[in-house]
Amino acid sequence: MASLALSRPRLLRRPDVPVLAVLALAVMVLMPILVLALSWLGDESAVWRHLADTVLADLVFNTILLVVGVTVGVLVLGISLAWMVSALDFPGRGFFDWALFLPLAVPAYVIAFVSLDLLDYAGPVQRTLRDLIPAFAGGSVRRPWLVIVTLSLVFYPYVYMLARTAFMAQGRALMEQARILGLGPYAAFWRVALPMARPAIAAGLALALMETLADFGAVAVFNYDTFTTAIYKSWYGLFNRNAAAQLASLLLVFVLLVLALERFGRGRARFEQGGRQVHRVRPRGIAPWLLTLFAGTVFFLAFALPVGRLIYWVADSAWRDLDARYVGLIWRTLLLGLGAAFVTVMLALLLGYVRRTRRHRLLHIAIRGATSGYALPGSVLAVGIVLSFAAIDRLLTQYFGTGQVLMGGLLALQMAYVVRFLAVAFGPVETAFERVRPKLIDAARTLGASPAETVRRVYLPLLTPGVLTALLLVLIDVMKEMPATLLLRPFGWDTLSVRIYEMTAEGEWARAALPSLSLVLAGLLPVYLLMRRTRVY
Amino acid sequence: MNSWLKNGLLAGVVAVLAACGSPESEDTREVVVYTSRGDHLVKPVFDAYTAETGVQVRYITDNDAALLTRLEAEGSNSPADLLITVDAGNLWQAAERGLLQSVDNDTLERNVPAHLRDPQGRWYGLSVRARTIVYSTERVSPDELSTYEALADEQWRDRLCLRTSKKVYNQSLVATMIERLGEPEAERVVRGWIDNLATDVFANDNAVMEAIAAGQCDVGIINTYYFGRMLRDKPEMPIKLFWANQGAGESGMHVNISGAGITAHAPRRDEAEALLVWMTQEQSQKLLADGNMEFPVNPEVAPAEAVAAWGSFRADDLNVEVAGRRQAEAVKLMDRAGYR
Numbered sequence: 001m002a003s004l005a006l007s008r009p010r011l012l013r014r015p016d017v018p019v020l021a022v023l024a025l026a027v028m029v030l031m032p033i034l035v036l037a038l039s040w041l042g043d044e045s046a047v048w049r050h051l052a053d054t055v056l057a058d059l060v061f062n063t064i065l066l067v068v069g070v071t072v073g074v075l076v077l078g079i080s081l082a083w084m085v086s087a088l089d090f091p092g093r094g095f096f097d098w099a100l101f102l103p104l105a106v107p108a109y110v111i112a113f114v115s116l117d118l119l120d121y122a123g124p125v126q127r128t129l130r131d132l133i134p135a136f137a138g139g140s141v142r143r144p145w146l147v148i149v150t151l152s153l154v155f156y157p158y159v160y161m162l163a164r165t166a167f168m169a170q171g172r173a174l175m176e177q178a179r180i181l182g183l184g185p186y187a188a189f190w191r192v193a194l195p196m197a198r199p200a201i202a203a204g205l206a207l208a209l210m211e212t213l214a215d216f217g218a219v220a221v222f223n224y225d226t227f228t229t230a231i232y233k234s235w236y237g238l239f240n241r242n243a244a245a246q247l248a249s250l251l252l253v254f255v256l257l258v259l260a261l262e263r264f265g266r267g268r269a270r271f272e273q274g275g276r277q278v279h280r281v282r283p284r285g286i287a288p289w290l291l292t293l294f295a296g297t298v299f300f301l302a303f304a305l306p307v308g309r310l311i312y313w314v315a316d317s318a319w320r321d322l323d324a325r326y327v328g329l330i331w332r333t334l335l336l337g338l339g340a341a342f343v344t345v346m347l348a349l350l351l352g353y354v355r356r357t358r359r360h361r362l363l364h365i366a367i368r369g370a371t372s373g374y375a376l377p378g379s380v381l382a383v384g385i386v387l388s389f390a391a392i393d394r395l396l397t398q399y400f401g402t403g404q405v406l407m408g409g410l411l412a413l414q415m416a417y418v419v420r421f422l423a424v425a426f427g428p429v430e431t432a433f434e435r436v437r438p439k440l441i442d443a444a445r446t447l448g449a450s451p452a453e454t455v456r457r458v459y460l461p462l463l464t465p466g467v468l469t470a471l472l473l474v475l476i477d478v479m480k481e482m483p484a485t486l487l488l489r490p491f492g493w494d495t496l497s498v499r500i501y502e503m504t505a506e507g508e509w510a511r512a513a514l515p516s517l518s519l520v521l522a523g524l525l526p527v528y529l530l531m532r533r534t535r536v537y
Numbered sequence: 538m539n540s541w542l543k544n545g546l547l548a549g550v551v552a553v554l555a556a557c558g559s560p561e562s563e564d565t566r567e568v569v570v571y572t573s574r575g576d577h578l579v580k581p582v583f584d585a586y587t588a589e590t591g592v593q594v595r596y597i598t599d600n601d602a603a604l605l606t607r608l609e610a611e612g613s614n615s616p617a618d619l620l621i622t623v624d625a626g627n628l629w630q631a632a633e634r635g636l637l638q639s640v641d642n643d644t645l646e647r648n649v650p651a652h653l654r655d656p657q658g659r660w661y662g663l664s665v666r667a668r669t670i671v672y673s674t675e676r677v678s679p680d681e682l683s684t685y686e687a688l689a690d691e692q693w694r695d696r697l698c699l700r701t702s703k704k705v706y707n708q709s710l711v712a713t714m715i716e717r718l719g720e721p722e723a724e725r726v727v728r729g730w731i732d733n734l735a736t737d738v739f740a741n742d743n744a745v746m747e748a749i750a751a752g753q754c755d756v757g758i759i760n761t762y763y764f765g766r767m768l769r770d771k772p773e774m775p776i777k778l779f780w781a782n783q784g785a786g787e788s789g790m791h792v793n794i795s796g797a798g799i800t801a802h803a804p805r806r807d808e809a810e811a812l813l814v815w816m817t818q819e820q821s822q823k824l825l826a827d828g829n830m831e832f833p834v835n836p837e838v839a840p841a842e843a844v845a846a847w848g849s850f851r852a853d854d855l856n857v858e859v860a861g862r863r864q865a866e867a868v869k870l871m872d873r874a875g876y877r
Contacts, residue, residue: 050869050872051872053873054869054872054873055872116740120744120748121736121748121751121753122744122747122748122750122751122753127751139736140736140737142737142739220703220740221740222740223701223703223737223738223739223740223877225877229703232703233703233868233872235602236601236602236703236705237703237705237708237864237865237868238864238865238868238869239630239864239865240865241602241606317770321577379600379603382603383603383606386606386607386610387606387610389610390607390610390611390612390614391610393611393614394612394614397614403614404611404614404615404616407607407610407611407614408616483603486598486599486600486603487599487603487606487607489597491569491595491596491597492595494576494598498576498598499576501598501600502575502576502577502598503575503577505573505575505600506574506575506577506578506829507741507742507743507763507766508575508577508766509741509743511577
């Protein structure tokens with residue numbers, strides 16, 4: 001059944017609704033990307049020559065350095081923390097379990113700005129050191145290491161989330177078997193738990209790296225020039241959108257390579273469904289407290305400190321901007337986030353289901369295409385979306401006299417979120433699908449379960465943690481999404497991230513603290529609720 | 538778990554439906570604005586306009602490049618009547634791409650000086666932003682200072698702080714220098730600046746001022762309204778403004794504008810023109826400029842008290858469109874000079 005190969009003619013002869021839906025989805029996601037690819041029809045060799053003669057080598061080197069550094073950073077933080085909360089017991093574990101996800105709720109460049117504001121020459125840390133130690137000279141901290149540390153602290157939750165779900169799903173029995181077979185606790189981790197979690201870790205790493213490659217805001221705070229810098233230089237500085245689109249599509253190719261590596265990283269590893277994890281090992285002596293110290297330090301640096309700084313700014317001056325309109329801002333932010341998360345995860349489930357049950361090369365390529373939107377810098381993708389939606393609007397107007405249908409409507413905005421975040425939802429959903437082994441389905445059917453019952457009693461329980469993880473990631477990502485929201489929102493649909501943008505664009509960082517803090521607070525409740533639900537398995 | 542999931546699904550469906558219900562349009566006079574100025578700066582202005590005329594202003598904020606792309610893509614379908622942006626370079630670019638239409642209006646020509654509007658009337662300045670030298674009152678005496686170009690001299694070695702060349706303000710400044718001095722001389726100046734840097738270039742003007750106050754460097758180049766805001770919050774900071782290039786035969790201080798133009802396909806062209814004209818008149822000029830401590834574009838209108846206290850200056854009288862015309866050259870020049 002599952003292994004039945006569909007040949008192309010049959011695919012066309014008998015319409016298969018889920019398959020057609022996947023193809024339509026792939027077209028929708030690929031449309032804005034293909035619009036960007038059209039840029040290659042133009043000759044921008046002058047821009048290329050200029051970039052190659054001046055800055056390109058540095059940009060490429062910086063980008064590679066950043067990718068390597070962030071890879072190490074998010075893997076170390078994400079895996080170690082995920083293992084701690086799922087397999088070990090230490091004071092505060094229940095709190096850190098969900099709180100360690102929180103850094104993702106703060107936009108990366110807000111954390112970047114706060115860390116630089118604290119640590120740079122004119123900041124409080126160096127000022128205090130200079131006052132205390134006359135010999136302390138200090139200097140600029142706008143260096144690669146701080147960029148890498150900051151981005152690792154911002155993006156590790158992707159790895160943490162997916163690895164945590166995987167470790168928890170492995171269950172106690174697996175580790176006990178490993179121990180019975182004579183492995184020590186460390187060997188059991190390295191040789192059993194970690195390899196089995198590889199698909200999830202690779203999926204989390206891919207998300208973190210795509211964010212890193214597409215990031216412009218955070219690296220701009222440090223004035224650290226990466227490949228995205230060249231894109232924006234061409235677009236904003238040289239007024240050459242075509243060259244920017246060419247550069248962006250190259251970045252996309254690079255990301256597709258990263259994704260191929262991820263496939264490779266997954267290897268043949270597959271999840272095994274395990275029992276519920278109820279018992280956690282409590283290390284002896286002061287070790288549990290050391291774990292608490294480690295988790296606490298990460299939480300402090302990645303969340304408590306920046307949020308504390310935001311609270312300070314709000315209390316100091318930014319509260320003056322608080323008015324009744326904030327109720328609407330928070331409401332719309334949550335509404336857009338929940339709506340987009342719901343739609344996107346449903347579509348990711350569709351992709352996962354089709355990928356699981358249909359074997360057709362074209363389909364698998366379509367799925368790959370449908371999940372590539374995340375790799376582009378947000379504003380470049382937003383431009384691709386605007387160009388393609390506006391073109392559709394013009395066609396509709398020409399033939400039916402409709403005027404603007406897509407542009408400036410919520411439908412277009414929702415579609416943009418799907419295009420951008422389908423990959424984010426698909427990662428956890430796909431790894432969840434891998435837990436549903438074909439033999440389970442066969443067994444259910446043999447035992448006389450109807451298809452509906454199979455879905456309810458086999459698929460649903462096994463998919464739930466992954467689905468909730470996906471919901472959470474997309475919700476948080478949409479809430480802080482900026483370029484597409486700015487460009488496509490209908491009149492009056494301002495959100496918190498729009499406010500953050502407006503303040504920071506005018507250099508009013510302290511005033512941006514109010515919408516930033518509101519964004520974190522608005523995200524707290526859904527994060528807390530969803531994380532509790534992903535805990536059991 | 539299952540019932541929870543069901544509730545979750547239900548909430549999701551409700552959210553989607555709620556998110557897709559479109560707001561109802563009212564049957565009142567209105568005008569639609571695309572603007573790169575933040576809500577906190579434009580809303581007071583638009584509210585005043587509505588209060589005075591009864592015309593509703595609907596607006597979208599976004600960055601300049603994105604708004605231009607949207608206008609261009611929407612073409613004749615665009616609901617926008619008026620584009621308000623900062624930096625003459627963006628306005629020049631919008632006009633160049635045919636996104637704006639000419640306006641011939643005596644009041645506008647009277648209220649906006651000739652060098653702060655498009656010669657063909659496609660855009661008009663609304664407020665003036667000056668970019669000048671800031672210095673440490675502890676380590677620099679103002680008579681050591683003269684021009685932007687002089688900051689390339691040996692005496693400022695390891696004493697200069699600059700903001701990144703990726704910011705359009707610096708691109709405009711260098712574009713003007715190319716126009717005034719020619720490309721080789723402008724490049725020599727920029728290279729001199731880079732040699733004089735005390736530390737890596739900063740991401741924003743506030744950081745430049747903070748570095749000067751903290752002693753990391755002694756002079757920098759900033760927009761005056763950042764200085765105004767900084768001093769409003771921390772009046773004790775040991776920094777001061779210096780009006781650059783004021784000497785006889787020198788170019789005058791580099792200024793730029795925030796400005797507006799009527800879109801090529803404006804559905805409510807007359808409403809747009811009325812709003813544009815209104816914004817250059819006294820009361821609205823105060824609102825526009827004072828909200829961000831900028832200078833009014835209308836020479837008849839006095840700047841805010843705190844701004845006027847910095848003293849008066851002679852501005853460069855080159856038409857600000859040069860910022861757009863030579864922006865790409867300026868970017869390339871700064872790349873060559875190693876100005877990040």
